[in-house]
Amino acid sequence: MCVARSVPLVLLFFVVLYSCKPSDRNKIPKEENKATVSPKKALSSSKLSLKMEAGQDVYNKYCLICHQSNGSGVPGLNSPLIRTEYVLGDENRLLKIILNGSADGLELNNSEYANVMPSFRALSDEQIAEVGTYIRNSFGNNASPIDAQDVKEVRASIPN
Numbered sequence: 438m439c440v441a442r443s444v445p446l447v448l449l450f451f452v453v454l455y456s457c458k459p460s461d462r463n464k465i466p467k468e469e470n471k472a473t474v475s476p477k478k479a480l481s482s483s484k485l486s487l488k489m490e491a492g493q494d495v496y497n498k499y500c501l502i503c504h505q506s507n508g509s510g511v512p513g514l515n516s517p518l519i520r521t522e523y524v525l526g527d528e529n530r531l532l533k534i535i536l537n538g539s540a541d542g543l544e545l546n547n548s549e550y551a552n553v554m555p556s557f558r559a560l561s562d563e564q565i566a567e568v569g570t571y572i573r574n575s576f577g578n579n580a581s582p583i584d585a586q587d588v589k590e591v592r593a594s595i596p597n
């Protein structure tokens with residue numbers, strides 16, 4: 438009699454134990470995410486996709502004609518934006534070349550590009566942050582998004 442009564446209790450114990458597991462499992466990745474994304478760069482995925490959409494509009498309007506829709510550029514004329522040091526590396530350098538343009542004749546991956554990149558100073562901080570974020574996360578690139586505040590600071594640091 439006593440054993441028969443305790444069977445449901447034992448079952449209940451296991452049901453309760455098992456139902457705890459999924460929530461425990463969910464906790465672990467969340468903690469890991471917090472540790473790897475710095476607070477300044479953290480953007481919710483919906484904000485990031487809005488910024489990417491806006492960035493694509495800016496890109497299509499101002500950059501695509503030279504760098505092409507897939508970021509390949511044009512051999513000998515316009516440099517590619519696929520995994521280059523400028524796109525993936527230091528944000529300041531990337532923002533400077535977008536703000537100032539470049540007639541230096543960059544050498545990238547042992548190729549030179551004869552065309553001149555115009556200055557995009559006329560675009561707003563927000564537009565430059567958007568297009569910067571777009572190229573850093575398109576064409577196989579993967580780098581942190583750019584804030585309008587960063588653009589403002591770099592703009593202020595370069596002579597007019």
Ligand code: HEC
Pocket residue numbers: 496499500501502503504514515516517518521522523524531534535539540541542543544545550551552553554555557568569572
């Ligand atoms: C008239 C053509 C032209 C347009 C328009 C243009 N670029 Fe460029 N871009 C170039 C050329 C040419 C270079 C290489 C400059 C050099 O050799 O000095 C370059 C270089 C770059 C570089 C650094 C090198 C690399 O390939 O990583 C980046 C980043 C860049 N452009 C981004 C942009 C973005 C973003 C836009 C739009 C806002 C844009 N460009 C619009 C022609 C252009």
